Amino acid sequence: MRLRDLTPAERAAVEERRDAVRAALAGVDPAWRPRAEAIDAAPFLDDWSVRNYPGSTRPCIEAYCWGHPLHGDTILKTSIVLQQGEGYAVCESGRVFLLGTPSPTPEERHARILDGRRGRGRPADAPAPEDEATTGPGVGPS
Numbered sequence: 001m002r003l004r005d006l007t008p009a010e011r012a013a014v015e016e017r018r019d020a021v022r023a024a025l026a027g028v029d030p031a032w033r034p035r036a037e038a039i040d041a042a043p044f045l046d047d048w049s050v051r052n053y054p055g056s057t058r059p060c061i062e063a064y065c066w067g068h069p070l071h072g073d074t075i076l077k078t079s080i081v082l083q084q085g086e087g088y089a090v091c092e093s094g095r096v097f098l099l100g101t102p103s104p105t106p107e108e109r110h111a112r113i114l115d116g117r118r119g120r121g122r123p124a125d126a127p128a129p130e131d132e133a134t135t136g137p138g139v140g141p142s
Helices: 008-025 036-040 106-115
Strands: 044-052 059-068 072-077 081-085 088-091 096-099
Touching: 008 036, 008 081, 008 088, 008 096, 059 081, 059 088, 059 096
Parallel strands: 044 096
Antiparallel strands: 044 059, 059 072, 081 088, 088 096
C-alpha cells in the first residue's frame, strides 16, 4: 500500500522534527550517537506503536512510514529498537527513524469512533414515533 504524499506543511514539520532530533542526540554518548548522514536520511514514522518483534519479546515499531530508502512510503514494521528517545528511534538495522504522533490507545480510538461526527450520544435525525401504530395490509390490531 502506498501512502499519500506529505503536504509542504507536513514536510516542513518533518524537517523541524529532524532538527529537534539532532539537538536531542547531541547530548547522547558518542558511542550510541548515530552519524549525521543517518539522521539526514531518517525515514519519518507517524501513527506509530511499539509492539513485540515477531518471535521475540524485544520491541519494534509499527507505523505509517514516509521516505524509507528501500520500501518508500508504506506501512512498516521496524527491526528491533535499540534506543528510543524524544522524537527518534534507533534500530538494530542501524537505521534512525523520526517519530511523529504515537498511535492512540484502543480505548482512545474506540471513544473517537463512538463520538462520530455528530458528537457523543447525539442521535441521528429521526422522525418522532407515532402514538398509534398503523397496521399494514393483512395485519390486524392485536
